[in-house]
Amino acid sequence: MVSNTPAVRPVNPRFSSGPCAKPPTFTLDSLSDAALGRSHRAAIGKAKLKDVIERTRAILGVPADYRIGIVPASDTGAVEMAMWNLLGARPVEMLAWESFGAGWVTDAVKQLKLDAKVTTADYGEIVDLASVDWNADVVFTWNGTTSGVRVPDSFEIPADREGLTICDATSAAFAQNLPWDRLDVVTYSWQKVLGGEAAHGMIILSPRAVERLESYTPAWPLPKIFRLTKGGKLIEGIFAGETINTPSMLAVEDYLKALDWAESVGGLTGLIARADANAKVLHDFCAEREWIANLAIDPATWSNTSVCLKFTDDRITDGAAFAKAVAKRLEAEGVALDIGAYRDAPAGLRIWCGATVETSDIEALCPWLDWAFEAEIAAQKAAA
């Protein structure tokens, strides 16, 4: 036992970056109105699915002429559906600064076999967005969940671009402002900032994306699960809650309850403020210590959701083992679950700061980070 064990524990030790903590008000009982055992095509099911779309539009501020669809396979399904339907019509530029963005590069280059321009940055950095050719179709991730690097608020995608912008915003939606008029496809999953369940993805399409869908047929086949058009026309029903295949009505209910909670904390402004306050606690924590730092280099790119931290103490002999041991120690104490860095990312910690996390829990976690760090330094010394 290390002597300076902190007195206070986070009430909720769930700091996973996905599935993320449920909203603080969540109980299983709150899902008792779910349309279970009923057809999703029955009036009750349809009404709930329509509600998902309309309330999402209201909270996120999605323009009235953008389509919002509920699709299978979580965020991955939504991103791949967009790529498979839209790419190939014009030059493609793929941007990646962490592993999920890199996954979309693999899709474009190895699966779709597109002759795409690929621009990447190392973990902690971001690509030079100003030198991107926005007349190409550009695929990118707004908030890199595995590096904690996000597109800075100050960056402006050109309004007069000819290409489409296809944006994986799964760890940004409901926590960061998204410039809708500059984004043609936005995707996210319920399991991230709102702490919903996985399984379903959301795809949001600008009028320009719809125009592409209706005027271009890709050279490759599309499975039914990806098809958004029929006879060259958009299948409008998908964007009114007539899902391509059967959704989980339990997950739908859970998302609706998460939206209730989102409204109760002030909608998008309230959600962003919560994430900002959470991330600030960790930013301040790092600023006061020599041994830990944000993995993201430029403060303008610091994520307010997936905050990734690296250990910078010279005494650490094996960085990966050290970080793992710290995360394990915190998990064993029951004060922080699932905060090890993503498997492909540099060694360190990743602490989710999205809106469903309470600031008081991040504050309560900080002394434990000190404690685990000191304990691990001591253990390393003892083993030497």
Ligand SMILES: Cc1ncc(COP(=O)(O)O)c(C=O)c1O
């Ligand atoms: C940026 C990003 N893209 C895609 C995914 C995959 O999401 P899902 O598992 O919901 O399909 C994740 C999951 O963490 C992510 O963070």
